[in-house]
Amino acid sequence: MRVHAFTDDALGDLDAVGLAEHLAAGKLSAEEAVDAAIARVEAVNGELNALAHAAFDEARAAARRPRPGFLSGVPTLVKDNVDVDGMPTRSGTDAWEPRPAKKNGDFADMYLGTGLVALGKSQLSEYGFSASAEHPRLGAVRSPWDTERTAGASSSGSAALVAAGAVPIAHANDGGGSIRIPAAVNGLVGLKPTRNRLAQDKLFRDMPIRIVSDGVVTRSVRDTAAFYREAERLHRNLALPPIGDLTRPIKRRLRVALNTSGVGRGADAETKALTEQTAALLESLGHTVIESEVPVGPSFADDFLLYWSLLSQVMLTTGRPFHGRTWDRAKHDNLTLGLARHARRNLHKVPAAITRLKRAAAQAELYYERYDVALTPTLATATPKIGHLDPTQDYETIIDRLLDWVAFTPWQNITGAPALSLPLAVTASGLPQGMMFGAAPGQEALLIELGYELEQARGFPRIQD
Secondary structure (H helix, E strand, O other), X not given: OOOOOOOOOOOOOOOHHHXXXXXXXXXXXXXXXXXXXXXXXXXXXXXXXXXXXXXXXXXXXXXXXXXXXXOOOOEEEEEOOOOOEOOEOOOOOOOOXXXXXXXXXXXXXXXXXXXXXXXXXXXXXXXXXXXXXXXXXXXXXXXXXXXXXXXXXXXXXXXXXXXXXOOOEEEEEEOOOOOHHHHHHHOOEEEEOOOOOXXXXXXXXXXXXXXXXXXXXXXXXXXXXXXXXXXXXXXXXXXXXXXXXXXXXXXXXXXXXXXXXXXXXXXOHHHXXXXXXXXXXXXXXXXXXXXXXXXXXXXXXXXXHHHHHHHHHHHHHHHHHHHOOOOOHXXXXXXXXXXXXXXXXXXXXXXXXXXXXXXXXXXXHHHHHHOOEEEEEOOOOOOOEXXXXXXXXXXXXXHHHHHHHOOOOHHHXXXXXXXXXXXXXXXXXXXXXXXXXXXXOOOHHXXXXXXXXXXXXXXXXXXXX
């Protein structure tokens, strides 16, 4: 069943830029926009299970005096793994009783500093480890395109509510694909920025390899471009080229590397064909497409899984000291527990794995000396139904199915390079299928301008049509 909240209210069909322009022109007030967004969330959340924490009263109060900025008064949601003042941070689990945060984390400070008004927190998979949020007690987050299917990776709650029209823009973050995967599943634009592009909370900054990047999911390229322009005014990493104010398609023609074989496991026949159709579109626009393998060693997939597992072990080891007496290890799902077990059994391999993973950045630099952009599908197959990645199954089944589906996104998390998922394809069953474009570190502007060109050339599917 398809579910959406688009209706003839204050929000209409407006994207974030359109809504910001209406607010600035006085065509509607921030209070009206927030009230309409709250009504939309309430209309669809029963079907989608995308909301982790509602802060509707606080949002209404903030809308009466929104912060200045281009996005002032635009309603949004913050993913429930970063701290927002006065809101609990549950991180997709019920393994402890969360307490309201005493202040904004670094990311929320920057994010809400753009003028966005948070209606609350969006749901995710437990700690963000799974590519599908299907918690045994908190419930599954469902795609508005088909509520029998998952809304994707850990930023699933944000993506589901943006796709359904409840809000035009929402926070997402990406440690193995969790901006790009839910964007691909829900027909959205999802840009994972270059490592250290935006402000980040301490938890993510302290990782041995900073694989997590924060960003947004949106329904249009211009919304993603506008967010990064506004964020850059508040937090500028001088080590990276600026993104700037991007409003039009790219002019130069690009060398594009095409790959459908993934990292260890490749795309199925339908996804491969859809990716090749996207390559043909690029060629029709004058770009040069060349088939090329991703430059990773044979141990990359195993090394990434071990590093991912190490993060789970850290979460479980620090759980009680960090969360107190209410913390209960036994309440974690089989994926979290299985990952931690995998890490414990292979701790002796971790130093060598991290050393090999760190080399991937240099390999990527050489790769992007030959190509401007890399094209792959965002995901290896169509969106699975709820239950396929159920975290109550045995660990070996879950991890094997995850690796089959998520074969393309982790490389950019390790290299720190940016990647953009665009909703350029539709499966035979009518579901969005994202296409992913990677570039060298610091080249978000190139990806956004290419996104403008492809959005104009093909258009994106709209759930309300």
